Structure formats: structure tokens, C-alpha cells
Amino acid sequence: MAVKKMGQQTIRFPLPPKIISAYSIVGPKEGEGPLKDWFDEILEDDMIKEKTWEKAESKMLRSAINASLKNCQKTPEDIDFLLSGDLLNQLMSASYTARDLGIPFYGLYGACSTMTESLSLASMLIDGGFADHVIAATSSHFSTAERQYRFPLEHGNQKPPTAQWTVTGSGALVLASQGAGPVITHITAGKVVDFGVTDANNMGAAMAPAAVDTIAIHFSDTGRSPDFYDLILTGDLGQLGKQIAKDLLTEKGFNVESVYNDCGVMIFDSINQDTHCGGSGCGCSASVFCGNIYKRMMKKELKNVLLVSTGALLSTISTQQGESIPGIAHAVAVSI
Amino acid sequence: MAVKKMGQQTIRFPLPPKIISAYSIVGPKEGEGPLKDWFDEILEDDMIKEKTWEKAESKMLRSAINASLKNCQKTPEDIDFLLSGDLLNQLMSASYTARDLGIPFYGLYGACSTMTESLSLASMLIDGGFADHVIAATSSHFSTAERQYRFPLEHGNQKPPTAQWTVTGSGALVLASQGAGPVITHITAGKVVDFGVTDANNMGAAMAPAAVDTIAIHFSDTGRSPDFYDLILTGDLGQLGKQIAKDLLTEKGFNVESVYNDCGVMIFDSINQDTHCGGSGCGCSASVFCGNIYKRMMKKELKNVLLVSTGALLSTISTQQGESIPGIAHAVAVSI
Numbered sequence: 001m002a003v004k005k006m007g008q009q010t011i012r013f014p015l016p017p018k019i020i021s022a023y024s025i026v027g028p029k030e031g032e033g034p035l036k037d038w039f040d041e042i043l044e045d046d047m048i049k050e051k052t053w054e055k056a057e058s059k060m061l062r063s064a065i066n067a068s069l070k071n072c073q074k075t076p077e078d079i080d081f082l083l084s085g086d087l088l089n090q091l092m093s094a095s096y097t098a099r100d101l102g103i104p105f106y107g108l109y110g111a112c113s114t115m116t117e118s119l120s121l122a123s124m125l126i127d128g129g130f131a132d133h134v135i136a137a138t139s140s141h142f143s144t145a146e147r148q149y150r151f152p153l154e155h156g157n158q159k160p161p162t163a164q165w166t167v168t169g170s171g172a173l174v175l176a177s178q179g180a181g182p183v184i185t186h187i188t189a190g191k192v193v194d195f196g197v198t199d200a201n202n203m204g205a206a207m208a209p210a211a212v213d214t215i216a217i218h219f220s221d222t223g224r225s226p227d228f229y230d231l232i233l234t235g236d237l238g239q240l241g242k243q244i245a246k247d248l249l250t251e252k253g254f255n256v257e258s259v260y261n262d263c264g265v266m267i268f269d270s271i272n273q274d275t276h277c278g279g280s281g282c283g284c285s286a287s288v289f290c291g292n293i294y295k296r297m298m299k300k301e302l303k304n305v306l307l308v309s310t311g312a313l314l315s316t317i318s319t320q321q322g323e324s325i326p327g328i329a330h331a332v333a334v335s336i
Numbered sequence: 337m338a339v340k341k342m343g344q345q346t347i348r349f350p351l352p353p354k355i356i357s358a359y360s361i362v363g364p365k366e367g368e369g370p371l372k373d374w375f376d377e378i379l380e381d382d383m384i385k386e387k388t389w390e391k392a393e394s395k396m397l398r399s400a401i402n403a404s405l406k407n408c409q410k411t412p413e414d415i416d417f418l419l420s421g422d423l424l425n426q427l428m429s430a431s432y433t434a435r436d437l438g439i440p441f442y443g444l445y446g447a448c449s450t451m452t453e454s455l456s457l458a459s460m461l462i463d464g465g466f467a468d469h470v471i472a473a474t475s476s477h478f479s480t481a482e483r484q485y486r487f488p489l490e491h492g493n494q495k496p497p498t499a500q501w502t503v504t505g506s507g508a509l510v511l512a513s514q515g516a517g518p519v520i521t522h523i524t525a526g527k528v529v530d531f532g533v534t535d536a537n538n539m540g541a542a543m544a545p546a547a548v549d550t551i552a553i554h555f556s557d558t559g560r561s562p563d564f565y566d567l568i569l570t571g572d573l574g575q576l577g578k579q580i581a582k583d584l585l586t587e588k589g590f591n592v593e594s595v596y597n598d599c600g601v602m603i604f605d606s607i608n609q610d611t612h613c614g615g616s617g618c619g620c621s622a623s624v625f626c627g628n629i630y631k632r633m634m635k636k637e638l639k640n641v642l643l644v645s646t647g648a649l650l651s652t653i654s655t656q657q658g659e660s661i662p663g664i665a666h667a668v669a670v671s672i
Contacts, residue, residue: 002465002466002467002468002513003465004465004466005416005467009440051657054653054654054657080338080341081525089426089652090425090445090447090649091445091649092651092653095528095649095662096654096659096662099528099529099530099662102527102528103527104345104525104527105525105526105527105664106444106446106457106525107444107445107453107649107664108442108444108445109421109426109427109443109444110442111426117442117443120442121442121457124460124461124466125460125464127464128340128460128461128463128464128466129338129340130338130340130341130347130460131338131341132338148653177338189417189440189441190440190441191434191438191439191440191441192431192434192435192441194435313426313435313443314426315424315425315426315428316425317424317425317428318390318428318431318432321387321390321391323432326431326432326435328434328441328443
């Protein structure tokens, strides 16, 4: 009966949903990085005239969604569902954005995997005949994430070399049953994978096994091999996590050397920008996909991409209680 | 193209997904309330031999899911997706439950609306041909919620009469494309509605307008009237919120007097149990639906039920920053 399922965890879409619009916004630091020429909008000031970082993050997410709608000449009334989430407790950015937009809303929490979690569910809602237009969007903000997950910024604490830098950024995509743009052909839903890492300053190592698990299952379910893709892109493993993922994939017999990259590695020049292992946060894979990858697909520079956003499902309370960090990764196959 | 959509926000399922199993667990206080004879399991001790309340909540959720699987002779390997969430930051209960079960997992955050958010998405995944079996499950715990949203319990603070009492409870449902049990015929997805309530001790008033908005749109989209249902059941508005919802529905011309109730009102004897306005939390509508309503439907005492779990999308940070409390409500129409 589950006629669209392939293998263990993959869905194939008979009528692939189209990504008809994408919009990316990043903060000033991300706007000085290697991808600066690709983003649709670079903030001059990451407070955006708001009184708090949280309100600024919500405004950034709302702006990205509104701009993605404008790009494809749609209004909130045209959208059947908004699927969104962020890193803040109780999805503060997404909830207040949903209030202001007035679109039927399902809140998602997948930590930094939220971009592909929202894209996966959005694709199923369209292919299933439940919606014509769905928005998948997410955001993160360096200053909101630091004070929620780590220390108050005023504390000025130092980070170890394995730490990552939360991206201030947002990405919004409009998916549609009809229209022009790259299409989502398959999704592979992730399981929670926990290799026992307990260091919240080494999330790349915690998330890499989840990414590898999902990528390996994607190949096995679809019969595809790494060379089918022009690019296999994890969300925010950073440099150490990327290396671990590459090693684990090689051990499993997948040679991804020439096609594998990580959004967290791409977004910053880690040496000159002092971002340690690279970028992280929901906004990392969201802004890199919407800013760089989507446009390169529209230009046909990239034809087949596997986006695998990766999430570390820790909270301050789970860390305080000695729990290890569970990881999750959802894969979305996009083709032009 | 969105062939299964009716009106503004409602989906009609041509092949309604079946609820083939349900299981409810509640804490000792809930087990002394008016519904005590209906719950599948009543905990003697809400720590369940764990060292922290959070770990106890996660164990309760996991136990409810495992028991719901056993009830229908399924194992985690039979399940295509787990859709779950809770009230804790970063979904601590659901994330660790998903880790232990090993089922592909989409984390959801809808505050106390999570039971119907998960049921809505689960129904679409089954009807869309993406899954044969999906688990929709959620939990809340009095002690984890108090310390996260309000004050440390050790503080012993008093609550105003409008406050509600977070239910220690969990409910898990197994939905299937084939099998026996009540069916989900329609869902109505909610928009975020904010009437400007800023008192975190009066969440019933904050959520009631969202419930009324979704219920009114459900009637308009489906052409149904209140008398189609044997029971229209909001999630956790409590006594004050229930009265507000009833008044607002009457103003809109819907006479729900004889068919309307609220899980938060049903679960406690508020006078003798000192629970002020009644129960709240994701586990409230989850345990009442799985414990009481599902069984009454199986006995054909109830034939058509509209379950409308209600969520208040506040966080401690949004409250500290002076934001009002946005509400959301998702409706699920269940028939036997």
C-alpha cells in the first residue's frame, strides 16, 4: 500500500514537487565569507532595528519568506501550509513568523536538520495531493543560539578548536505542484543515531554518524551510487565532522571524495574568519542551499544534488543530566 | 491539483487512515481523577525509577509507544515514521525516545497541540501512499513543565485561579492504511491566532480564540454543523478557556452546548484535586483521547468526534520580552 516507498526509509515522488522560489538572508559575518556573492541579502546589522536578538531572528525569517513569495508572485493566501522551525526554545522565531503570516502552520523541530525535515514533509504534502504550495523555511542566529545553548555572550568565553560558529541566516523555499524549478525526486528520512559523544563543543562528531547512516541507506534504497550526484552536501558537520563522515563513508565502500562537501565548511573561511570548525545552525544549510546551490542548479551548473541537513538533538538540560548527543539527518534528492 | 483539499484549511481523506491501536499512561494525580477507570496505565510514582523528571517523561513516552505497538502486534521495524514531540526544550523526551526505538523520526513542536499536529501529518503520510504504519505520540510531565516554563518546584510558589495543572501523561496511537479501528476522515490545519493575552498563567484565554478559529473553519470547509458530532473536544483550554470558546462559538452562530467538552476539564476534579482551571500539556488531550475517547469509539458509544488539541506557543524568553501568547489548534475528525 505504501506505494511510494523504496527500501527502508526512502520515498520516491511519481510527480516530483517543484522548488519554484528560494530566498536567503545572512548576517554580516556570513556576508564576508566565501559565499558572499551568492546570498540574496546580507544584513548590515544583525539586530535589524529590533530590540532583541530573538525578535531580529524572527524578522529575518519572516523577511526571507516574504521575499521568496514575492520572487514567484505569490501571497500568503496562496500557500496551503507553512512548515518551519528554528533552534530556539518553543520555536520562538517560527511561531511569531507564523502568527504574522496567517498561513496554516505545522511547527517542526529537527535542530539543524530542519531545512530537510521541512522539505521532506512539504514534498509529501504536495505529492500526496494535499497542497499546491507549501513553504519550507528555517533560521538561526549566532547570538540567540549562543545564549540559549552555551553562555551569555557578555561572558566572553573561549571555545575549543572543535567548536562551530552558529550561522546567522535564514532560507525559505516555495514548493509547488506546478511550475518551473529544480524538482525533489526522493527523500530519505533519518533515524536518530547516537555514538555516545557528550561534548557539546564537538557537534560535528556527534552528527556525522547520523549523516553517514542516512546517506548509506539512501544509496541502498535507491540503488544510486555517489557518482550519480554532482554534489552530496551535509548540513553543518564542519571540518572535523566532514572528515569523520568521509572516513565512515569510505569504510562503507562509498567513494565520495570528488562530490562531497559540507555547508558548514563552505560558508566560512575558518582560518581568516576565526570560526574554528565552521558554521552550524538551521540557517547554515538553509542559506547555503537557497543562496548558492539553488542558483547553481537554475544555471544547470549542478544537475543532481543530495542535501543532507544534520541535527544534534541536545538541550542544555540533557547535557546537564549527562546524556550523550543524539544526531539525525534527513536527505533530499534534488534534480534539474 | 490539491485534490484532497476542501475549502480553506481542511483535507478530506478518500481512503481514511485507521487508528489500529492506542495506549495511555498517566501519573498518580491523573489516576485519581474522574477518568481513572479509562487509562491503560497509572504510574504509582512519576519518577518511574529514573534519576530526573525529564528521563522519567521520556521513559513514559517510550512505554506508551511500545505498549501501543504490542496492542496491535507490531514492532518498531513495522513502522515507517514516528511523529512525536513534547513540551521540553529541543523535544528532549521525544528525541531520546526516537533514539531508543530506531524508527525514522520527524520531530514536531506544536506545544499542547502536538497530539493533533502529529495525527494530521500521520494521516497525510498514510493517505498519500508514503507509509503503511505511522506512530503519533506525545507526552507532558507536571514537574518538567513547571521547572521549564514557570518556577522551580522547590520555590513552592502559589498559582492564580486561572492557572492550569500540567498533566503527567502520554498517549500513543498507531495509524495504518489497513486494519480495524476508528478512521480519520478530515483534518483542519490551524493558523496561529493571537488575541494579545500576555498572562502565562491564563493560557486557556490565550488558546480559546485559536480553537474557535479552527472549529469555525472546519464547519465552513466541510459543510458540517456541530450536531454532526457526538463530541467536539478541545485539548486543554480548562474551565475558563472552555467558557470563552463556548461564548465565541455561540457568537459565531454555532450551538455547541450539548456536544462540547475540553480534555483539561475532563481529566481533573478541579475542586477536590486543587487543579485550578484544569489540566494542560500535550499529554492532556493525548491521554484523554487514547484512554477515554478511543475506547468509547471502539464500543460505539461515540461515533463522530472532532478532536481539537490546542497549543500556546509561548516560551520563557518570549514572555520576558513582553510578547503576547500566540495560540494554535489543529482539528482531526474521527469516525467509527
